[in-house]
Every structure is written in C-alpha cells, then in structure tokens.
Amino acid sequence: MDIAASTRIPAIALTGVSPAARRKLDEVEEFVQNRCIPAETVFAQQLGVETKQRFATHHSIVEDLKEEARSRGLWNLFMAKEYCEDGAGFSNLEYALMAEQLGQSFIASECMNCSAPDTGNMEVLLKYGNLEQKKEWLQPLIDGEIRSAFLMSEPDVASSDATNIQFDIKRDGKDYILNGSKWWSSGAGDPRCELYIVMGKTDPCNPNPHRQQSVILVPSRTAGITVHRMLSVFGYDDAPHGHGHITFDNVRVPTANLVLDEGRGFEIIQGRLGPGRIHHAMRCIGVAERALNLMVSRAAEPKKKPFGKMLSQHDIVMARIARARAEIDAARLVVLNAALKIDNGDPKSAIGEIAEAKILVPEVLLRVLDDAIQLFGAAGVSQDTPLAYMWASARTMRLVDGPDEVHLLQLAKRETRRASVxxxxxxxxxxxxxxxxxxxxxxxxxxxxxxxxxxxxxxx
Ligand SMILES: Cc1cc2nc3c(=O)[nH]c(=O)nc-3n(C[C@H](O)[C@H](O)[C@H](O)COP(=O)(O)OP(=O)(O)OC[C@H]3O[C@@H](n4cnc5c(N)ncnc54)[C@H](O)[C@@H]3O)c2cc1C
Structure with a gap:
C-alpha cells in the first residue's frame, strides 16, 4: 500500500510541519491522486482540438472539481494568514509540501485555486493593493471566479533584465495612458481572465534604473487592448490559459489603478517572485515524482521485455531509477531549505537558497523526464503518455522567472564575495x-x- 505524503516528509523538515498541515497534506494528496489525475482525460476531451474552442470553453470538469475542493477546505492553500484573514495560514515550508502534490496533476493547482499566475497576482494584491483594489480584484480571484495575467516580458527587449522594459505609462489628468507590447502573458488566453497586472515605465529618465517602473491594474477588456496571438511551447498551446502576445494602443486606465506609488514596480515584482519560485520548484518535484512513478511502472510491465528480460531486470534501467530517486530527494531538500529560510526571515534573506532551487530543480526534472521518456521508447515522445508534455513544460522552467544564467550569476557573485575571507x-x-x-x-x-x-x- 502507498504511504501517505505526511509520512514521507523528509526528516529534516518534519518538526517544521504542524499536525494540521500534515493532515491537509494527506487530504491534498488524496484529492490529487483520486480526483484530479483521473479527471485529466475528461479535461483534455473537453478542451477539444479546435484552437478557437480550446481558448473559449468553460471546462465543467475543472469547475466541478473546484467546487468539490472548496467544500473540502482544499482552497487557496498558498495564502498566508499574515495578509489575509481567510488565508489557509500555512508556512512556506508546509505549502511547499502541498505544492509538490499539486504538481503531480496538470489540473490540480487550478482546481484548488493555487495556480500560477493567479497565486502570485493575488499575493501582489494582498501585499501591495489598497482596499479598493482588493475589493474589486482580489475577492473574485480568491473565490476562483476570475483569472489574471502578469504582463512584464516584451518582445523587443531582453526581458530577463527588467530594467529594459519599455512599456510606456504616462499620466494624463486622472488617467494613465498605456502604450506598448507584451508577450508570454500566461493566463491571458483564458476566457475568465479579467485582470492584467502590468509593469511599465512611468519615469524612464530616472537616474535610478530600479525606480523607473510602476505596476498598474488593467481590466483585460479595456479599449485599445489587442490579444494578437497565443504563443506555443514546443507546439503545445497550454490552453485554456495560454501565453498571449498583447498590444496596448492608448489604453486609458484611472490613476487609482496604480499599485503603491509610481517608481515602485521593481519592489513589487521582487516581492512577487520569491515565494512563487518555491511554488514552481515544488510543483516540479511533483512532476518528477510522477515521472518516476511512470518509470517504475513501465519497468515492471510484463508485456515489454526487450532481449527477453523485463526492463527492471536491465541494470541500466535500475541505475536510472535509483539515480532519479536520489536526485529528486536531494532537490526536494534544496527547495524545502529555501522555504524554511523564507519562513525564518523573508524572501530577500533567502535569495541565495531560492536561486539554488531555481537552478537545480529544473535540471533534475529534465534529466528524470528524459530517462523516463527513454524507458518508454517511442511512446515516450508521443501523446500516449504525459511525459512529452511534461518535458515541454519543464524545459520552460529554465527560462521563466529569470533564465538560469541570471540565477547562476547571482549565486556565483554571492560565492565570490567570500573570496577575501x-x-x-x-x-x-x-x-x-x-x-x-x-x-x-x-x-x-x-x-x-x-x-x-x-x-x-x-x-x-
Ligand atoms: C512558458 C512561459 C511562460 C511565461 N510566462 C510569463 C508571464 O506570465 N509573464 C511575463 O511577463 N513573462 C513570462 N514569460 C517570459 C519569461 O519570464 C522570459 O522569457 C524570461 O524572463 C527571459 O526573458 P527573454 O525571453 O526576453 O530572454 P532574454 O532576456 O532575451 O535572454 C535570452 C537568453 O540570454 C541569456 N542571458 C540572459 N541574461 C544573461 C546573463 N546575465 N548572463 C548570461 N546569459 C544571459 C540566457 O540564456 C537567456 O535565456 C514566460 C515565458 C515562458 C517560456
């Protein structure tokens, strides 16, 4: 019989996880394994094949599971009590363990209202939004009624360095006028996406390059906004949320929609990314676990006996399974350590540990997925297993929220600062x-x- 997730918590993290969080972790696992994973086929079927339909449909299977998750108290688990009375109140460490479970299914995060980019966007509103902004946007997001997108990256600049952002935000009386182009706006394809959280420049000539940017809330249906196309990831459209390429042509938004003050955009995106990277990393650990489960199962498949032996009787297969186990367990510790460091300080104090997790986890995940694909032979690259899609998504982890190089450089700088000592x-x-x-x-x-x-x- 399978051992419950709470009994698999690494010994080093055990004392940091409350009895309530352990119980919740097991409930999350049960919901993911028995309700979400089996529903994925229905989800895929409801998505259909026509592009227009894939980005236009309301998926009843997800809505049904959302209702069920909410009634079982499996809702907004990422939300700290510190910012919201209704928050689940788990620590980063505790939620990280739950995020691992969520990562095992393509739909579980959304079903429990814990999916990116909404989680990060809710955190922006929680931490930095004023009362009016919270009332208008946060509540429907908390209730899972609408979805949102975070618009920072632009096609014409190197977006890994946010000081390059060109998007123009100009004040005009009681409004701001917005002009520019954004892309890779994840979530913009969803018909329920009502809110864009947009980063642009209000003061491009400010001598401090980190004070030029501001963040503003833009209703997605405002006049002058055009969603030109959905970008694909190795051919996958990631419907229904998708990744939009969007232009703003003299889009008028009230000044009341600015988050905090002008020039504080950098501070806001920094605050958004820290815990978000932990969520991503732990979901990746969940993906790796699912891939390893598939490997173990395939190795024990009696119908597949290359050269007269089951795959599990081939040493090289066993070595890959062992290496996957060891690497996943090691990577998990790195992420949990970063989560714990955030809990004991703040995202800023854990910057090195977060960078380590951001670099290491996708690397491990991609290696595990590659070995899993290999084990499945041609089926591994086809639509007959979830592995190809898992690999395509995992590969983007080396780019999103800052490419590897940015984190490597940051980490190396921290290390080399110790040179004189x-x-x-x-x-x-x-x-x-x-x-x-x-x-x-x-x-x-x-x-x-x-x-x-x-x-x-x-x-x-
Ligand atoms: C699936 C997916 C979802 C995304 N979702 C969002 C979203 O919701 N919102 C959003 O705003 N953006 C999103 N992005 C965009 C993502 O954040 C950017 O792609 C990322 O920040 C890199 O920016 P860039 O593509 O402009 O690459 P560039 O900045 O042009 O960098 C290109 C390459 O240059 C190299 N490089 C960069 N910096 C250094 C360095 N310091 N040293 C050495 N080499 C370096 C790296 O190899 C890097 O990959 C998403 C991207 C993907 C793929």
Whole structure:
C-alpha cells in the first residue's frame, strides 16, 4: 500500500510541519491522486482540438472539481494568514509540501485555486493593493471566479533584465495612458481572465534604473487592448490559459489603478517572485515524482521485455531509477531549505537558497523526464503518455522567472564575495603550516602554496 505524503516528509523538515498541515497534506494528496489525475482525460476531451474552442470553453470538469475542493477546505492553500484573514495560514515550508502534490496533476493547482499566475497576482494584491483594489480584484480571484495575467516580458527587449522594459505609462489628468507590447502573458488566453497586472515605465529618465517602473491594474477588456496571438511551447498551446502576445494602443486606465506609488514596480515584482519560485520548484518535484512513478511502472510491465528480460531486470534501467530517486530527494531538500529560510526571515534573506532551487530543480526534472521518456521508447515522445508534455513544460522552467544564467550569476557573485575571507583564512593557514613544516624539517615544494605537496628534507 502507498504511504501517505505526511509520512514521507523528509526528516529534516518534519518538526517544521504542524499536525494540521500534515493532515491537509494527506487530504491534498488524496484529492490529487483520486480526483484530479483521473479527471485529466475528461479535461483534455473537453478542451477539444479546435484552437478557437480550446481558448473559449468553460471546462465543467475543472469547475466541478473546484467546487468539490472548496467544500473540502482544499482552497487557496498558498495564502498566508499574515495578509489575509481567510488565508489557509500555512508556512512556506508546509505549502511547499502541498505544492509538490499539486504538481503531480496538470489540473490540480487550478482546481484548488493555487495556480500560477493567479497565486502570485493575488499575493501582489494582498501585499501591495489598497482596499479598493482588493475589493474589486482580489475577492473574485480568491473565490476562483476570475483569472489574471502578469504582463512584464516584451518582445523587443531582453526581458530577463527588467530594467529594459519599455512599456510606456504616462499620466494624463486622472488617467494613465498605456502604450506598448507584451508577450508570454500566461493566463491571458483564458476566457475568465479579467485582470492584467502590468509593469511599465512611468519615469524612464530616472537616474535610478530600479525606480523607473510602476505596476498598474488593467481590466483585460479595456479599449485599445489587442490579444494578437497565443504563443506555443514546443507546439503545445497550454490552453485554456495560454501565453498571449498583447498590444496596448492608448489604453486609458484611472490613476487609482496604480499599485503603491509610481517608481515602485521593481519592489513589487521582487516581492512577487520569491515565494512563487518555491511554488514552481515544488510543483516540479511533483512532476518528477510522477515521472518516476511512470518509470517504475513501465519497468515492471510484463508485456515489454526487450532481449527477453523485463526492463527492471536491465541494470541500466535500475541505475536510472535509483539515480532519479536520489536526485529528486536531494532537490526536494534544496527547495524545502529555501522555504524554511523564507519562513525564518523573508524572501530577500533567502535569495541565495531560492536561486539554488531555481537552478537545480529544473535540471533534475529534465534529466528524470528524459530517462523516463527513454524507458518508454517511442511512446515516450508521443501523446500516449504525459511525459512529452511534461518535458515541454519543464524545459520552460529554465527560462521563466529569470533564465538560469541570471540565477547562476547571482549565486556565483554571492560565492565570490567570500573570496577575501577565504584568502585571509588560507594565508593564516599558510603561516601556521610554514611553522609546522619548519619544526618538522619539511621543505614545501607546492608552488601555489595550497598546502598539499611537501617533500621531506633529509635529516643530516
Ligand atoms: C512558458 C512561459 C511562460 C511565461 N510566462 C510569463 C508571464 O506570465 N509573464 C511575463 O511577463 N513573462 C513570462 N514569460 C517570459 C519569461 O519570464 C522570459 O522569457 C524570461 O524572463 C527571459 O526573458 P527573454 O525571453 O526576453 O530572454 P532574454 O532576456 O532575451 O535572454 C535570452 C537568453 O540570454 C541569456 N542571458 C540572459 N541574461 C544573461 C546573463 N546575465 N548572463 C548570461 N546569459 C544571459 C540566457 O540564456 C537567456 O535565456 C514566460 C515565458 C515562458 C517560456
């Protein structure tokens, strides 16, 4: 029999998870495994094949599951009590464990109102929105009645560096006038997407490049907005939410829609991304677990016996399964550590740990998925297993919320900042080493003086 998720919590994290969170974790797991995963086929069928239909339909299976999840208290689990009375009140560590379960199904996050980009957008409204903005936009998002998109990336600039953003936000009396082009606006395809949270520049000449940007709330049906097309990910359209390419042509929005003040856009996106990266990373761990389950199952499939042996009897298959197990478990610890660091401080204090998770987890997931695809042979790249779609989505994790390189660079900078301390320590050790060598009649021949090579001076 399967062991419940709460009994699989890594020992190192166990004391940080309350009994209530453990119970909820098991309920989430049960709902994902027995209600969401089996419903995926119906979801795919309801989506259909016609592009127009895929982005226009209301999927009754998801709406039904949303109702069920809400009635079972499996709703908005990501939301901290700190910002919202109605919040589930779990810590980042606790929710991270739940996000892993959500990641196992394509539809579970939405069914429990825990899907990106809505979670991050709700957090923006919770943390930075004023009362009016919360009333108008946050409540329907909390209730799962509408969906939202976060519009930062632009086609004409390197969007991994948000200071490059060109989108123009100009004040005109009681309004702002918005002009520019945005793309990869995830969620914009959903017919229920009513809100765009848009980042642009209100003060492009500000000498501080991090004070030029502002964030503004834009109803998606405002005049002057055109959704030109939906972008695909390796051919997948990610319907119904999709990734929109959108232009704004003299779009007029009241000044009351600005979040916080002019020039605070950077601060807002930074606050949005920290916990969001943990959610993404833990959902990825869930995807990896599902892939590993598929590997284990396929290796035990009696009908598939290449060269007269079950796949599980081939050493190379067993080695891949073992490596997947070890790497997933290691990656999980890295994410939970980052979640714990946020809980004990804030996203800023956990910036290094978050970067580690952001870099490592997609790498592990892609390796596991690749091995799983290999194990399934040609079926692995086809529509007959979920693996190809899982791989396509996973590959985007190396780009979204900042490409690998940005996080690698940030992490490396933090590491190399320690250089002078390390060098001082080495110099101290060098002095002590020289004294010890002299005492014992040893001549050092290591030209770099790193202490490993030595030659004994013959004693006369
Ligand atoms: C599926 C998906 C969903 C997305 N959803 C959203 C969304 O909802 N909202 C939104 O605003 N955006 C979204 N994006 C966009 C995403 O955030 C950007 O693609 C990402 O920030 C990278 O920006 P870019 O594509 O402009 O690449 P660029 O900034 O042009 O970078 C291109 C490449 O340059 C290299 N590079 C960048 N910086 C460095 C560096 N410092 N050192 C070395 N090399 C470097 C990297 O290899 C990088 O991949 C989404 C993207 C995808 C694929």
């Amino acid at each position: 390390i060098r001082q320590k080495q110099a101290r050790q060098e002095t002590i080493m020289a004294e010890i060598c002299q005492d014992r009649g040893i001549t050092r021949v290591d030209p770099l003086h790193l202490g490993w090579t030595a030659q004994t001076k013959p004693r006369l």
